[in-house]
Each structure stands twice: as C-alpha cells, then as structure tokens.
Amino acid sequence: MQRIEKYNLKNKAQLLVSLLLVLFFSSCEDVVTLDLETGPPRIVVDAEIIWKKGTTGNEQIIKISKTAPYYNNTTPKVSGAQVKVQNSNGDVFTFNETEPGSYVCTNFVPVLNMNYVLSVQAEGQSFTAAEKLTSVTPIDKVEQNIIKDFGGKDTIELTFYYKDPADEENYYLTDYKSEFLIFPQYSLMYDQFFNGNVVNTKFSDEDMKAGNTVEITHRGISKNFYNYMNLILEASSANPFSVVPGNIRGNIVNTDTSDSNNFALGYFRLCEADKVSYLVK
Structure with a gap:
C-alpha cells in the first residue's frame, strides 16, 4: 500500500465556473459584488531551487511579490x-533582478544533501529561511493504458515508475502540465508503506487524448515541505466558497521584528527533480 495524495485544481475551476453561470442566469439584472475583508499586504517569497537531472542547475530564479485584494487582476511585484x-561551505550566490519581482542567479552550484540559507531584504524588512537540497530517484518508464471512468467512458491513464531508496524516509511532489490542463495537477507521496520498492504513480484526465504532450516533473522534497504543500493543496481543492482557517505559514522568517504576525508567505525549498515529456498515443 502506498500513501498518495492527488489534487486536481481543474475540478475546482470547473465547479467555480458552473456556480458562476448559475448565478449569472438566475439574476441577469443585478451585479453583486461581495464586500470581502482585506488584510494588510504581505510579502510572498516563491523560492524553489530545482535541479533537473541532466542539467547543471546553475540558473535558478526566485520570485517576490505581495498579496493583493481578491478582485485585483494583477499581482504586485516587489x-x-x-x-x-x-x-554550508560559505559560498554565496547572488540573485539579480532581471524583471520586476524576478531574481535570477546564473552561477548557482547545487549539491545534494547540502544545507542552504536564503536571505532576502525587501521593502525595509529582512527575511531568512534554511533548507537542504533533497535528492530524487529517476523515472524508469512511463506506460499508457485505457481505463473506464466512473461513467463507463474510456479514459487514457498514464503510469510512471521509479525505485524508492531503501532504509530511508522519502517524500515526493509531482506535477503534471499539458495543453488540456487549466492548472497543473499535483500528487504528494511519502514512502511509509513502500520503502525500498518500485513505486507506480497514475495520472488520468477525461480531456487527455492522443497527440497531447504531458510534462511530468517528479521532485524529492523535505518532510517539512511535504507537510506545508499538503495543507496548501488541501485548501485549494476544498469548497471554493469556504474560508481557509488561517494563513498557512512557510519557513520564511522575518528577522527584523518580534511581532509574530509580521511574517512573509511562501517557502524556500531545494529539490532535485526528474522531468519526462510523454507524447500520448
């Protein structure tokens, strides 16, 4: 038995569209704008150092933005x-701004199992975070089959296989991207029940057809980042009108204040990854 959590943001989007259509056709004369409470803007640090197998990993990007009111159609860049x-050897890698809110390093040196510390100074505040670069085993193969969905319709299913390392605790985050997906689909896994075995992970979608290309990015992640992503994905796949009980805290720490409420959102993580582009037959 293996522990796999799968999250489909497409289903949530379809549900939102359906509900909005119902509201639109049931009240065509009135436009209702909800008066939503807006909290103070927070800095958001999207810092994924991802080392894809077969590359040097020298070029990395960190994005910094701010939260905005719900009805804003743009994201403020920092x-x-x-x-x-x-x-941990004392080597420092500088990320230079190449466009608003995007900071790029072209000489990064990724080393598996090495510890790294992120430092950010933005808008008069200082933030820091620490993580280790986590390894991943490669994808061995991808298979394609036809299965029946809940309505009895033939649906294409992809299965990829990899060998989980023995005698160690491993956590994985996989994303799937393709032209038929509005948003990426994610699956989280940890090897509590399949340590040291060959693992197979399945992906299917009713809109997937021959000629589509599915990009599979399979990451090794830390336990802490696994727990963080689990909360994020559970919240994103819940009832679209429900309220998240509180801000989901990452590992970004504000070092300039003793006020625990003055924190940044986001997570600094370092992942080795294997990426496969599969052409659906």
Whole structure:
C-alpha cells in the first residue's frame, strides 16, 4: 500500500465556473459584488531551487511579490530587493533582478544533501529561511493504458515508475502540465508503506487524448515541505466558497521584528527533480 495524495485544481475551476453561470442566469439584472475583508499586504517569497537531472542547475530564479485584494487582476511585484543564498561551505550566490519581482542567479552550484540559507531584504524588512537540497530517484518508464471512468467512458491513464531508496524516509511532489490542463495537477507521496520498492504513480484526465504532450516533473522534497504543500493543496481543492482557517505559514522568517504576525508567505525549498515529456498515443 502506498500513501498518495492527488489534487486536481481543474475540478475546482470547473465547479467555480458552473456556480458562476448559475448565478449569472438566475439574476441577469443585478451585479453583486461581495464586500470581502482585506488584510494588510504581505510579502510572498516563491523560492524553489530545482535541479533537473541532466542539467547543471546553475540558473535558478526566485520570485517576490505581495498579496493583493481578491478582485485585483494583477499581482504586485516587489522590486529592488536584495536576494542571496549561502551554502554550508560559505559560498554565496547572488540573485539579480532581471524583471520586476524576478531574481535570477546564473552561477548557482547545487549539491545534494547540502544545507542552504536564503536571505532576502525587501521593502525595509529582512527575511531568512534554511533548507537542504533533497535528492530524487529517476523515472524508469512511463506506460499508457485505457481505463473506464466512473461513467463507463474510456479514459487514457498514464503510469510512471521509479525505485524508492531503501532504509530511508522519502517524500515526493509531482506535477503534471499539458495543453488540456487549466492548472497543473499535483500528487504528494511519502514512502511509509513502500520503502525500498518500485513505486507506480497514475495520472488520468477525461480531456487527455492522443497527440497531447504531458510534462511530468517528479521532485524529492523535505518532510517539512511535504507537510506545508499538503495543507496548501488541501485548501485549494476544498469548497471554493469556504474560508481557509488561517494563513498557512512557510519557513520564511522575518528577522527584523518580534511581532509574530509580521511574517512573509511562501517557502524556500531545494529539490532535485526528474522531468519526462510523454507524447500520448
């Protein structure tokens, strides 16, 4: 038995569209704008160092933005920040702003199982986070089959296989991207019940057809990041009108204040990854 959590953001989007259509056709004369409570803007640090197998991993990007009111159709970018990552050997890698809110390093050196510390200075505040670069075993093969969905309709299913390392605790995050997906689909796994065995992970979608290309990115992640993503994905796949009980805290720490409520959102993580592009037959 294996522990796998799968999250489909497409289903949530379809549900939202259906509900909005119902509301639209049932009250065509009135436009209702909900008066939603807006909290103070927070800095958001999207810092994924991802080392894809077969690459040097030298070029990495960190994005910094701010939260915005629900009805805003743009995300405020944070410019002018100072962004650095230092490894446990004392080597410092500087991320330079290439466009508003995007900070790029072209000489990063990824080393498996090495510890790294992120430092960000933005808008008069200082933030830090620490993580280890986590390894991943490669995808051995991808298979394609036809299965019946809940309505009895033939649906294409992809299955990829990899060998979980023995005698160690491993956590995985996989995303699937394709032209038929509005949003990526994710699956989270940990090897509590299949340590040291060959693992198979399945993916299917009613809109997948021959000629589509599905990009599978399979990451090794830390236990803490697994727990964080589990909360994020559970919240994103819940009732679209429900309220998340509270801000989901990442590992980004504000070092300039003793006020625990003045924190940044996001997570600094370092992942080795294997990526496969599969052409559906």
